[in-house]
Amino acid sequence: MPESPCIALVGKGGVGKTTMSAFTIRYLIEKGINPVLAVDADPSVCLAGVLGIETGETIGGIREDTRSVAKGIPDTIPKQQYLELKVQEAVTESRDFDLLTMGRPEGPGCYCFVNNILRDNLDRLTRGYKVTVIDCEAGLEHISRRTGRDVNVMIFVADPTVKALNTLKSVLEIGEEVSNKILRRLLILNRVPDGKEEKVLEAAAGILDLKLFEAVGVIPGDSAVFDAELEGSSLLNIDSSISSYQAYIGFLNSLEHPISA
Ligand SMILES: Nc1ncnc2c1ncn2[C@@H]1O[C@H](COP(=O)(O)OP(=O)(O)OP(=O)(O)O)[C@@H](O)[C@H]1O
Numbered sequence: 001m002p003e004s005p006c007i008a009l010v011g012k013g014g015v016g017k018t019t020m021s022a023f024t025i026r027y028l029i030e031k032g033i034n035p036v037l038a039v040d041a042d043p044s045v046c047l048a049g050v051l052g053i054e055t056g057e058t059i060g061g062i063r064e065d066t067r068s069v070a071k072g073i074p075d076t077i078p079k080q081q082y083l084e085l086k087v088q089e090a091v092t093e094s095r096d097f098d099l100l101t102m103g104r105p106e107g108p109g110c111y112c113f114v115n116n117i118l119r120d121n122l123d124r125l126t127r128g129y130k131v132t133v134i135d136c137e138a139g140l141e142h143i144s145r146r147t148g149r150d151v152n153v154m155i156f157v158a159d160p161t162v163k164a165l166n167t168l169k170s171v172l173e174i175g176e177e178v179s180n181k182i183l184r185r186l187l188i189l190n191r192v193p194d195g196k197e198e199k200v201l202e203a204a205a206g207i208l209d210l211k212l213f214e215a216v217g218v219i220p221g222d223s224a225v226f227d228a229e230l231e232g233s234s235l236l237n238i239d240s241s242i243s244s245y246q247a248y249i250g251f252l253n254s255l256e257h258p259i260s261a
């Protein structure tokens, strides 16, 4: 099957990965890129909420169940086929996108067999979509270990703090060891106060080698995102004219090659 692009968002806790993942999905939908697969790879499971849908079964749950019921699976159904079916069932379908939730990572014990089958299935699943968007926990190693997909576009997200920028520095370093297959790196500086853009860019340049990034986007702190969070509104439905979303899509539209290419 042809490779379909996989976009992953990484960064320190709380910097805006889930918010920017939702914005990315919304952008792709508005561009008519369909179907999109959204993957929540953060064990704390938040993406469904900002996308305004309920989550079903998680991959972590399937992994546990398969281990504990392994003996109960009828011999007539090979384990591989059983897991394939379960992965299909774990996909929550919505009008413009589907969502897969990874859930909690594995507990103690050996899961190699189940994990390998799951990885193959996930890999195959993502290839059935035009684009996959993965909302990750901080590190790169999780992405390849948990989803089995090579990442084509990595969106590094930081808020204007030294800690968040340092986290990205380590992600970049780990990235060099774990994978040389990331083709494109983008940097998003999120929640930047009005008038502080230059100062934040300077701070970023002091910690990160900005030449490693194809482009850098600056997203303002936006009270509309704050309100949506408090009201529990979906980021796919709130007014698209809000400053943070406009800044984000302005950035994506300014890229020489679309992120979905
Ligand atoms: N540009 C913005 N303006 C205002 N609030 C924002 C902005 N971006 C994100 N937020 C808010 O900041 C908080 C953290 O954002 P988000 O949940 O997207 O971060 P995260 O990196 O996914 O966090 P976690 O690591 O906990 O999953 C949320 O309350 C979100 O609504």
Ligand SMILES: [Mg+2]
Residues within 6 Å of the ligand: 017, 018, 019, 042, 046, 135
């Ligand atoms: Mg999150």
